[in-house]
Amino acid sequence: MMEKKQEMIQQRRDAGSIATHFPEVSSIDMNMTYNQKGTRSILRTFHFTPSSYAFFIVNCLRKDCVDGGFDLTKVITAMIKNRRVEVKGALSCKVTDSSTSHSDIVYEVAIQYA
Numbered sequence: 072m073m074e075k076k077q078e079m080i081q082q083r084r085d086a087g088s089i090a091t092h093f094p095e096v097s098s099i100d101m102n103m104t105y106n107q108k109g110t111r112s113i114l115r116t117f118h119f120t121p122s123s124y125a126f127f128i129v130n131c132l133r134k135d136c137v138d139g140g141f142d143l144t145k146v147i148t149a150m151i152k153n154r155r156v157e158v159k160g161a162l163s164c165k166v167t168d169s170s171t172s173h174s175d176i177v178y179e180v181a182i183q184y185a
């Protein structure tokens with residue numbers, strides 16, 4: 072049993088890199104402006120290389136926010152599928168809707184293909 076579980080963890084880890092999921096991608100840059108009610112906007116940038124984990128969920132910076140964040144997985148997988156190099160958009164923290172939104176991001180994603 073233990074071995075099986077460890078094997079699964081190992082497999083997930085092995086399958087986790089961008090190179091494994093998206094061998095055609097040579098780099099991904101995410102730039103975003105993080106806006107939270109009552110605070111100054113923060114510029115956040117993320118750079119991914121083929122050896123980075125293919126994990127595109129950005130945390131919410133609000134201290135009392137549990138399980139929040141911004142999931143760019145769909146955005147990025149759709150871009151790669153359509154071989155798009157640049158996409159802009161906006162997302163609210165995933166635990167809120169637009170009426171209760173406590174934070175949001177305005178993002179730009181740029182992908183380079185090998």
Ligand SMILES: [Zn+2]
Binds near residue numbers: 132
């Ligand atoms: Zn949040």
